[in-house]
Amino acid sequence: MRIAVIGAGVFGSLIARELSKYDVDVTLIEKNLDVGMGVTKANSAIVHAGYDDPPGTVRAKFCVLGNSMYEDLSKELDFEYKKIGSLVVAFDDREVKVLMKLLRQGEENKVEGLRILEREETLAMEPNLNPAVKMSLFAPSAGITEPWMVAIAAVENAMENGAKLILGEGVVGFEKRNGRIVKVVTTRNRYEVDLVINCAGLHADEIAKMAGAEHVDLYPRKGEYILLDKKLGGHVRHVVFPVPTETSKGILVLPTVDGGILLGPTAEDLPSVMKDRPLTTREGLSKVKENAKRLFPRLDLSYVVKTFSGLRPESPRRDFYIGRSKLVGNFINVMATRSPGLTAAPAVAKYVVEEIIQGEIGVSLTRRKDFNPFRKGIVHYASLSLERWQEEIRRDPRAGKIVCFCNEVTEKEVIEAIKRGARTLDGVKFRTRAMFGRCQGNFCMPRIMKILERELGTDMSSLTLKSENSWIVDGKVRE
Numbered sequence: 001m002r003i004a005v006i007g008a009g010v011f012g013s014l015i016a017r018e019l020s021k022y023d024v025d026v027t028l029i030e031k032n033l034d035v036g037m038g039v040t041k042a043n044s045a046i047v048h049a050g051y052d053d054p055p056g057t058v059r060a061k062f063c064v065l066g067n068s069m070y071e072d073l074s075k076e077l078d079f080e081y082k083k084i085g086s087l088v089v090a091f092d093d094r095e096v097k098v099l100m101k102l103l104r105q106g107e108e109n110k111v112e113g114l115r116i117l118e119r120e121e122t123l124a125m126e127p128n129l130n131p132a133v134k135m136s137l138f139a140p141s142a143g144i145t146e147p148w149m150v151a152i153a154a155v156e157n158a159m160e161n162g163a164k165l166i167l168g169e170g171v172v173g174f175e176k177r178n179g180r181i182v183k184v185v186t187t188r189n190r191y192e193v194d195l196v197i198n199c200a201g202l203h204a205d206e207i208a209k210m211a212g213a214e215h216v217d218l219y220p221r222k223g224e225y226i227l228l229d230k231k232l233g234g235h236v237r238h239v240v241f242p243v244p245t246e247t248s249k250g251i252l253v254l255p256t257v258d259g260g261i262l263l264g265p266t267a268e269d270l271p272s273v274m275k276d277r278p279l280t281t282r283e284g285l286s287k288v289k290e291n292a293k294r295l296f297p298r299l300d301l302s303y304v305v306k307t308f309s310g311l312r313p314e315s316p317r318r319d320f321y322i323g324r325s326k327l328v329g330n331f332i333n334v335m336a337t338r339s340p341g342l343t344a345a346p347a348v349a350k351y352v353v354e355e356i357i358q359g360e361i362g363v364s365l366t367r368r369k370d371f372n373p374f375r376k377g378i379v380h381y382a383s384l385s386l387e388r389w390q391e392e393i394r395r396d397p398r399a400g401k402i403v404c405f406c407n408e409v410t411e412k413e414v415i416e417a418i419k420r421g422a423r424t425l426d427g428v429k430f431r432t433r434a435m436f437g438r439c440q441g442n443f444c445m446p447r448i449m450k451i452l453e454r455e456l457g458t459d460m461s462s463l464t465l466k467s468e469n470s471w472i473v474d475g476k477v478r479e
């Protein structure tokens with residue numbers, strides 16, 4: 001059985017990994033030069049508890065299920081996941097009523113451990129919060145992670161178990177026979193297939209149209225963010241939400257897994273022609289600052305490290321659109337993957353493989369006895385004990401050569417990232433956190449380019465930031 005998964009975001013990556021548990025031929029096709037660089041790269045990174053999604057929706061079901069899978073998944077795939085809990089805070093009676101609605105909704109969705117906290121308990125848990133807070137809803141099962149690492153780790157593990165990854169090839173069409181897809185056509189190749197799974201994020205509607213399958217029209221809902229320096233680490237302990245609005249969970253404040261603080265996102269609907277244009281704006285960022293200050297008035301906003309934005313694949317139904325096509329028998333849609341898609345993705349992957357492919361379509365898949373669920377992440381030497389680090393340096397001196405001073409990343413880690421598939425500066429950045437710190441690569445980028453040039457045996461002028469045409473240097477100024 002040959003299965004093509006289109007799109008290596010968190011959904012496609014986890015589906016490819018789930019499929020690699022079986023004796024099938026899996027090909028994951030991604031138009032970007034790396035995994036997890038679409039919607040999955042820029043979001044709030046929250047593993048949501050599941051009280052926010054209206055009961056009965058597809059997203060409510062998969063959010064709670066996905067949340068319950070993260071702990072084990074993070075251990076198997078060795079990515080960072082911290083179950084720090086979340087608070088929705090209310091400042092007046094109207095907002096308290098919203099908390100009660102969320103509590104009821106959460107209980108209906110079977111979210112465990114939800115509790116309403118009085119002002120004093122809320123402030124004891126989150127001492128820097130605005131003291132005007134009246135009450136909060138505490139969800140102990142909420143957590144934070146690094147979304148792109150979930151995708152990268154899943155693909156590494158899928159490949160270890162036999163899946164193939166094709167990068168830099170966009171799907172542009174399909175060849176069909178008797179109403180079924182027989183070939184996936186990309187910008188470079190044609191792949192013979194028995195089954196296609198469409199996980200193309202913001203572009204999944206276009207892929208479904210190309211296949212002649214059902215779809216919902218997708219448009220981007222933009223969210224702008226501000227990332228604050230690790231120096232402020234500890235100022236915020238939980239994921240802290242205001243009460244939600246009609247369109248989003250609101251502009252929130254949360255710690256990142258590596259100790260920074262993230263503020264955002266806004267929620268702005270854009271026309272579908274803007275699907276690839278995640279731009280930040282002065283108005284959007286001002287709104288983020290204003291709302292963050294309402295939650296944490298003493299937060300020092302002069303420590304900005306980076307601003308960025310992400311685009312949610314939204315549809316008029318405001319729910320995931322997942323299922324087998326009735327028009328094209330061997331085509332499955334995983335579409336409209338809005339929030340809480342990151343949380344839901346592990347549960348959706350299991351559902352697609354077990355209930356759609358094996359159940360509805362009736363394909364009988366044989367479990368591989370030699371499937372290895374474990375993947376080891378890249379060692380961050382600076383976080384080892386001094387004794388162990390010295391031991392590693394004795395074995396390989398490159399483990400002691402720090403190239404990124406902000407995040408203390410060594411040459412050995414950069415080389416390991418390249419060995420695992422990084423071909424661009426972003427490929428190294430998102431795998432190692434080099435260039436991710438306070439200086440955003442201003443000091444270490446040239447050093448990392450030199451390592452990339454040497455390890456890939458290429459010329460510096462052909463290196464790119466992320467996409468095929470994002471070159472960084474043009475040539476030599478002097479010989």
Ligand SMILES: Cc1cc2nc3c(=O)[nH]c(=O)nc-3n(C[C@H](O)[C@H](O)[C@H](O)COP(=O)(O)OP(=O)(O)OC[C@H]3O[C@@H](n4cnc5c(N)ncnc54)[C@H](O)[C@@H]3O)c2cc1C
Nearest residue numbers: 007009011038039040043044046171201223340341342343
């Ligand atoms: C602002 C914002 C905040 C969010 N916050 C959270 C949160 O805190 N918690 C949470 O659970 N969820 C959150 N989400 C939702 C979550 O980020 C998404 O649900 C998830 O990342 C979507 O993953 P995906 O795999 O569907 O899409 P993507 O990551 O975009 O993957 C799709 C891939 O398909 C590729 N592709 C597209 N077209 C083609 C083609 N023709 N050929 C080949 N490849 C193609 C793309 O390059 C891309 O890599 C948020 C989203 C946003 C934007």
